[in-house]
Amino acid sequence: MLLHVSDEKMFFKSGKRIARLADTGKLITEEKTISFEDPADLLQVLTTARLAIMRVVLERPRSITEVAECLGRDRSAVKRDVALLAEAGLVVVEDKPLPGHGRKKEVRSAAGTLRLEAVLA
Numbered sequence: 535m536l537l538h539v540s541d542e543k544m545f546f547k548s549g550k551r552i553a554r555l556a557d558t559g560k561l562i563t564e565e566k567t568i569s570f571e572d573p574a575d576l577l578q579v580l581t582t583a584r585l586a587i588m589r590v591v592l593e594r595p596r597s598i599t600e601v602a603e604c605l606g607r608d609r610s611a612v613k614r615d616v617a618l619l620a621e622a623g624l625v626v627v628e629d630k631p632l633p634g635h636g637r638k639k640e641v642r643s644a645a646g647t648l649r650l651e652a653v654l655a
Contacts, residue, residue: 544569566645568623579622580650583607584615587641588648591625595642616641624648 555562570576590596590604602612619625623644630640
């Protein structure tokens, strides 16, 4: 997954590149890109605490409780951060049954890798 700061022009440039690949019958690799127009918006979503959550769930999917324990943070604060990351499309939260009884919210990264890119001009 690529997170980057770009404008509308860069968005359409990327779309044209993909369309050219499709027109020539070339393989289009799957990629997920999330763009932010303003670097401040990117930094608002990816705080140091949320980046730590991303690192933990990139290792393997975990419950919100497990993430909180790994990071030594309050579960409710982690839950809020996970909800924001899910809204941004960076993580996926699934409701899964627990062995025996109950359910848990499992958090996993929306992609196998995360690349941050920002070009300030």
